[in-house]
Amino acid sequence: xxxxxxxxxxxxxxxxxxxxxxxxxxxxxxxxxxxxxxxxxxxxxxxxxxxxxxxxxxxxxxxxxxxxxxxxxxxxxxxxxxxxxxxxxxxxxxxxxxxxxxxxxxxxxxxxxxxxxxxxxxxxxxxxxxxxxxxxxxxxxxxxxxxxxxxxxxxxxxxxxxxxxxxxxxxxxxxxxxxxxxxxxxxxxxxxxxxxxxxxxxxxxxxxxxxxxxxxxxxxxxxxxxxxxxxxxxxxxxxxxxxxxxxxxxxxxxxxxxxxxxxxxxxxxxxxxxxxxxxxxxxxxxxxxxxxxxxxxxxxxxxxxxxxxxxxxxxxxxxxxxxxxxxxxxxxxxxxxxxxxxxxxxxxxxxxxxxxxxxxxxxxxxxxxxxxxxxxxxxxxxxxxxxxxxxxxxxxxxxxxxxxxxxxxxxxxxxxxxxxxxxxxxxxxxxxxxxxxxxxxxxxxxxxxxxxxxxxxxxxxxxxxxxxxxxxxxxxxxxxxxxxxxxxxxxxxxxxxxxxxxxxxxxxxxxxxxxxx
Amino acid sequence: xxxxxxxxxxxxxxxxxxxxxxxxxxxxxxxxxxxxxxxxxxxxxxxxxxxxxxxxxxxxxxxxxxxxxxxxxxxxxxxxxxxxxxxxxxxxxxxxxxxxxxxxxxxxxxxxxxxxxxxxxxxxxxxxxxxxxxxxxxxxxxxxxxxxxxxxxxxxxxxxxxxxxxxxxxxxxxxxxxxxxxxxxxxxxxxxxxxxxxxxxxxxxxxxxxxxxxxxxxxxxxxxxxxxxxxxxxxxxxxxxxxxxxxxxxxxxxxxxxxxxxxxxxxxxxxxxxxxxxxxxxxxxxxxxxxxxxxxxxxxxxxxxxxxxxxxxxxxxxxxxxxxxxxxxxxxxxxxxxxxxxxxxxxxxxxxxxxxxxxxxxxxxxxxxxxxxxxxxxxxx
Numbered sequence: 001x002x003x004x005x006x007x008x009x010x011x012x013x014x015x016x017x018x019x020x021x022x023x024x025x026x027x028x029x030x031x032x033x034x035x036x037x038x039x040x041x042x043x044x045x046x047x048x049x050x051x052x053x054x055x056x057x058x059x060x061x062x063x064x065x066x067x068x069x070x071x072x073x074x075x076x077x078x079x080x081x082x083x084x085x086x087x088x089x090x091x092x093x094x095x096x097x098x099x100x101x102x103x104x105x106x107x108x109x110x111x112x113x114x115x116x117x118x119x120x121x122x123x124x125x126x127x128x129x130x131x132x133x134x135x136x137x138x139x140x141x142x143x144x145x146x147x148x149x150x151x152x153x154x155x156x157x158x159x160x161x162x163x164x165x166x167x168x169x170x171x172x173x174x175x176x177x178x179x180x181x182x183x184x185x186x187x188x189x190x191x192x193x194x195x196x197x198x199x200x201x202x203x204x205x206x207x208x209x210x211x212x213x214x215x216x217x218x219x220x221x222x223x224x225x226x227x228x229x230x231x232x233x234x235x236x237x238x239x240x241x242x243x244x245x246x247x248x249x250x251x252x253x254x255x256x257x258x259x260x261x262x263x264x265x266x267x268x269x270x271x272x273x274x275x276x277x278x279x280x281x282x283x284x285x286x287x288x289x290x291x292x293x294x295x296x297x298x299x300x301x302x303x304x305x306x307x308x309x310x311x312x313x314x315x316x317x318x319x320x321x322x323x324x325x326x327x328x329x330x331x332x333x334x335x336x337x338x339x340x341x342x343x344x345x346x347x348x349x350x351x352x353x354x355x356x357x358x359x360x361x362x363x364x365x366x367x368x369x370x371x372x373x374x375x376x377x378x379x380x381x382x383x384x385x386x387x388x389x390x391x392x393x394x395x396x397x398x399x400x401x402x403x404x405x406x407x408x409x410x411x412x413x414x415x416x417x418x419x420x421x422x423x424x425x426x427x428x429x430x431x432x433x434x435x436x437x438x439x440x441x442x443x444x445x446x447x448x449x450x451x452x453x454x455x456x457x458x459x460x461x462x463x464x465x466x467x468x469x470x471x472x473x474x475x476x477x478x479x480x481x482x483x484x485x486x487x488x489x490x491x492x493x494x495x496x497x498x499x500x501x502x503x504x505x506x507x508x509x510x511x512x513x514x515x516x517x
Numbered sequence: 518x519x520x521x522x523x524x525x526x527x528x529x530x531x532x533x534x535x536x537x538x539x540x541x542x543x544x545x546x547x548x549x550x551x552x553x554x555x556x557x558x559x560x561x562x563x564x565x566x567x568x569x570x571x572x573x574x575x576x577x578x579x580x581x582x583x584x585x586x587x588x589x590x591x592x593x594x595x596x597x598x599x600x601x602x603x604x605x606x607x608x609x610x611x612x613x614x615x616x617x618x619x620x621x622x623x624x625x626x627x628x629x630x631x632x633x634x635x636x637x638x639x640x641x642x643x644x645x646x647x648x649x650x651x652x653x654x655x656x657x658x659x660x661x662x663x664x665x666x667x668x669x670x671x672x673x674x675x676x677x678x679x680x681x682x683x684x685x686x687x688x689x690x691x692x693x694x695x696x697x698x699x700x701x702x703x704x705x706x707x708x709x710x711x712x713x714x715x716x717x718x719x720x721x722x723x724x725x726x727x728x729x730x731x732x733x734x735x736x737x738x739x740x741x742x743x744x745x746x747x748x749x750x751x752x753x754x755x756x757x758x759x760x761x762x763x764x765x766x767x768x769x770x771x772x773x774x775x776x777x778x779x780x781x782x783x784x785x786x787x788x789x790x791x792x793x794x795x796x797x798x799x800x801x802x803x804x805x806x807x808x809x810x811x812x813x814x815x816x817x818x819x820x821x822x823x824x825x826x827x828x829x830x831x832x833x834x835x836x837x838x839x840x841x842x843x844x845x846x847x848x849x850x851x852x853x854x855x856x857x858x859x860x861x862x863x864x865x866x867x868x869x870x871x872x873x874x875x876x877x878x879x880x881x882x883x884x885x886x887x888x889x890x891x892x893x894x895x896x897x898x
Contacts, residue, residue: 063620070576071616078583078598078609085599086669086677092591093855100588101866103581108873111573112880119570124883132880163856166763167666167678168591170856345670352667381672471669474599475677476685484606491610495617498628505626 006478008470011083014485018076019455020448021492025069025499027447030144030190031197032062033137035228040133044126053515054221058201059133061503063118068499072492083481085474087462094160094171095150102146109139144193145186152182155454156250157463162374164351164367169466181246185454188239191232192450196443198229199409202416203440206433208511215427217515223420230413237406241302247457248303248311251464254457255303256314257390258399262288266310266323270298276396282315282389314392318385332376334385341380344373378466387468390459398452405446412439520763523860524850525832527589530867532827534582535653536820539702541575542649543713543812544568546706546735548615548642551635554731559891560724561635562623566894567717568710569619570884574877576612588863592664592679592853593838600662600681601655604689608648615641646706650699651690653823656830657750657775658694659839664846682842694749701742705796705819707735712803712812719888729804732811736800750829751776756836756844760851768836768844778829785828792821 036059043051077099081088088095116124116132124132153159159176160169202225208218247255255261260276261268274292300309310323320333332340347370354362382388416436419426426432458464462472547554547568555561587594598605614637621627622634661682668678682688689695711732715725755774759766771777779786795818803811831837836847854860 064624067617067620070573071613074576074580074612074616075609077580078605081583081587081594081598082602082605082609083599085595085679088587088591088595088599089666089678090669092587092594093859096584096587096589096591096594096855097859097863100581100584100863103577103584104866104870104873107577107580108574108877111577112877114573115570115884116880120884123887128883166856167669171859171862174858174862342672345672349667349670381676383673471676473677474602475675475680476599476602477683480602480685484602487606487610491613494629495613498617498621501626501628502621502624506624509625 007473007476007481010478010481010485011473012469014083014481014488015076015079016455017485017489017492018072018079019451021496022069022072022076023448023451024444024496025065025072026144027189027193027196028065028200029062029069029140030193031195031228031232032058032065032200033133033140034194035197035201035224036062037130037133037137038228039224040130044130050217050220050516053217054224057217057510057515058221059117060506061204063114064499064502064506066114068495071495075488083474083476084462084472087467087472089168090467090472091154091157091160091169091463093168094153094157094177097171097174098146098150098153098177102143106139106143106146110136110143113139141190144190148186148189149177149182151454152179152185153177154462155458155464156181156246157466162370162377164348164370165355167348179246180242181250184239184242184246188236188243188450191235191239192447194232195229195236195409196232196447198225198227198232198413199436199439199443201225202229203436204507206436207507209427210430210433210437211511213511214513214515215423219420219423219426222416222426226413226416226420230410230417233406233409233413237410240406244302245305251458252312253314253317253388254390254395256312256317257392257395257457258453259299259311259313260288260392260396261299261311261313262315264311264313264316264323266300266326267297267308268299268303268311269294269296270302271295271396272298273400274396276393278393280392282318282386314389318389334379334388337376337379337388338382338385340373340376341378341382343380344370344377345380347373375465378461378463378468378471381468381471387460390457395453395457398449398456402446402449402453405442405449409439409443409446412436520854520857520860521851523857523864524589524854526864526867527585527854527860528827528831528837528850529824530870531582531585531589532824532831534578534585535827536823538575538578538582538649539653539705539823540709540816540819541571541578542646542702542706543709543816544572544575545615545642545645546703546708547710547714548638549646549703550707550710550731551639551642554724554727559895563718563721563724563889563891563894564714565619565622565638567714567889572615572619576616579612589855589860590848590850590853591855593848596662596664596679596681596848596853597652597655597660597838599677600679601652601660601686601689602681603684604648604652604686606686607690608645608652611641611645611648614638615645642706643703646703647696647699648690650702651692651695653702653826654692654695654698654746655689656827656837657753657755657839658692659836659841659847660689661842662840662846663843664840664848694746694753697742697746697749701739701746704735704739704742708732708739708800709812709815709819711735712799712815715803716809716812717885717889719890721891725807729807732800733804736804740797740800751779756839756847758834758836758847758849758851760834760849763851763854765845765847765849765852768847770844774835775829778833778835779825782828782833785825785832788821788828789825792818792823792825794818796822 039055113132113135117136156179159173161172163170202222205218205221208214272293272295275290277286277290280286297307299311303311318334320331322329347366351366460468555564618634618637622631664679666678669676711728715728754770754772757769757771796815799811799814802808831850836849838848840846
């Protein structure tokens with residue numbers, strides 16, 4: 001194989017590209033599908049024409065967005081095979097199951113009932129249509145459940161055992177997949193979709209107000225979107241807090257990278273704003289930040305829900321240092337993890353040789369040695385502890401973008417709700433209408449930043465502690481991945497441009513019709 | 518339950534998904550005829566509106582087929598997808614283009630014009646069918662790869678377990694035997710599209726007689742291509758694989774392997790025979806007796822024929838992905854499968870499949886009760 005690093009880098013880049021594009025569309029699908037279902041339910045119960053018009057308007061935008069999410073999702077699923085061949089075998093016994101269940105339980109539900117949603121208005125009863133709208137929304141969320149269970153398992157692998165004969169991990173406990181990380185991740189992602197859809201609906205509706213068209217329709221949509229989005233955002237924050245605690249417990253290195261923290265303290269402050277020092281290494285004396293504003297006790301509360309809890313930094317973790325009940329304790333340092341990872345790999349090779357020789361005593365000896373060191377198996381692929389540190393700069397920055405924008409959107413939602421009950425002020429508040437429109441892309445930045453934190457912060461692992469990206473790849477030339485990267489980059493961009501333009505044209509055209517009932 | 522029963526059961530489920538997928542490729546078949554049958558904008562809109570309510574089912578079946586393969590036979594996922602890279606990437610690429618085209622082709626502001634999206638659909642229609650046929654054909658005629666699980670212990674070198682020929686799938690695409698099945702799948706899909714449209718659209722006698730003529734020609738080409746494939750398959754040498762505890766013990770060449778499998782295992786032979794007869798009978802009554810429901814006969818026949826082919830590829834001490842270059846690396850349902858635990862969990866989940874099929878059938882029936890008119894097709898965008 002040609003330059004291994006290049007294949008790894010391009011494969012990572014291609015996966016990141018696909019995931020970023022996919023996540024442009026998915027949260028809107030998750031949120032808008034539920035909002036549309038709520039609107040249709042209200043219409044069916046009240047028979048008020050305004051709700052039917054709102055349902056149909058937002059449903060069309062949902063459909064435009066849905067198709068491109070499906071397209072990017074297809075690539076994402078198959079890329080596990082095409083670009084991460086070793087990964088697919090090493091953990092396929094566990095990871096494949098949620099993907100298959102997603103297909104059987106969720107994709108067919110979405111695919112079947114979305115056809116009724118769009119083409120069935122005159123072909124089925126209103127009740128059946130409403131059920132189809134709900135089932136499409138539920139299907140989208142079930143889909144999210146399974147893929148996020150799979151993703152969470154990569155970050156916190158449990159419920160499996162390594163089979164040395166097959167050279168792979170095998171599942172031992174299916175329900176272990178529903179760990180605290182998985183549950184928080186699922187609700188965090190789905191509710192963030194609600195929050196995003198709320199801002200989208202408010203932003204588009206404010207365009208109507210800006211153009212002084214369809215005022216009643218716009219205010220109805222803004223009020224619906226604001227309440228829906230606020231509930232979504234509050235639940236996103238609640239589950240985000242749960243996620244932070246889980247990360248502190250199971251992925252302390254990710255948390256340290258999110259904070260750019262090298263030396264932890266008890267209590268540990270939180271860096272509200274800061275510029276990480278690019279010269280800072282885990283083993284030098286450079287300052288951690290070029291500039292920073294600290295919130296006292298912040299990180300202790302965030303990560304451990306305790307005012308004076310110790311939170312380890314990158315250097316602490318590498319050295320295996322922790323503070324428990326005020327006492328400094330040393331666990332397994334990264335240097336030792338590398339040694340033990342290599343020992344596990346050596347024992348596995350010895351096990352294979354003993355099996356071929358039919359020496360059962362040697363097999364048992366090798367297996368016992370292997371089992372003792374397997375938790376650090378993946379570290380054996382590293383030559384230096386530095387390789388096990390995530391990229392601090394991007395993780396630190398994207399975390400702050402997510403949190404700052406998330407906080408902004410709480411204020412935005414509260415203000416929006418207030419204004420919808422004072423429609424005369426909302427009519428005249430051009431600054432707010434403009435702010436709402438500008439906020440739409442900001443919401444996407446916030447949402448994508450969240451995923452960047454989750455995925456950059458867990459580097460260099462595909463499976464935490466067990467399989468780094470450099471050992472998870474396919475045996476393909478880097479040049480092939482370069483070509484497919486640019487191919488998909490071009491196609492996704494071309495389709496994104498089309499999607500946005502179609503949406504803009506549709507909104508403009510519909511705004512000129514009478515949508516007020 | 519014994520692991521072997523579970524492996525057999527999951528190969529059966531994969532076969533069923535494969536059979537449903539090939540049946541649903543009538544959507545792609547219709548797309549491949551849009552420049553001939555859909556000469557006028559009205560005609561094309563009608564055709565694509567008819568296909569448009571079903572494309573997601575085909576797409577979803579493809580995704581679920583991939584997911585089921587991943588869950589039940591991960592070594593296939595790892596070896597074939599990561600090895601025959603270009604074959605799978607081109608299949609995926611064509612389906613990405615399809616996914617947006619139905620929704621965008623007639624929308625204002627679609628930037629590139631309807632003709633671009635129509636070209637996407639045509640590309641997916643032709644290449645999607647041919648390349649999926651090539652992928653299935655590899656179940657018999659194999660690929661150039663090796664599997665060595667201890668590679669993962671290679672530190673600082675190439676740690677990849679499954680390694681493929683440097684052509685990475687192009688050699689499969691340009692293999693004449695694989696292409697024969699690709700062509701057969703394409704023309705089968707085109708014939709089925711004609712029968713689907715006859716069943717779906719209201720009135721329009723001129724179009725219906727044109728569809729019957731096209732079904733006759735496309736069906737004829739399919740029959741020739743399929744018989745050619747069947748002859749090649751029956752003449753091919755396969756592998757006789759001896760497995761023990763999930764590992765391959767020995768592999769030997771067996772002349773006329775698939776001929777023996779089809780004729781020697783009665784349920785494979787009978788299923789294929791019934792399937793082929795149903796397709797031919799459906800073709801006949803659809804073309805000459807003006808039967809509106811021929812799609813169901815050819816469709817079910819297609820399903821049976823495809824699952825019989827999958828059975829010939831997977832059951833009976835054979836390899837479902839033979840390695841040409843390293844026979845011991847060939848993938849069988851014994852050495853490529855998931856563990857007993859995972860297959861058991863997945864088997865419990867699979868009990869929901871009849872429920873899924875039931876609601877798909879119910880919705881299909883509800884949506885297609887009333888035949889599609891040109892007026893409706895024009896209004897749908």
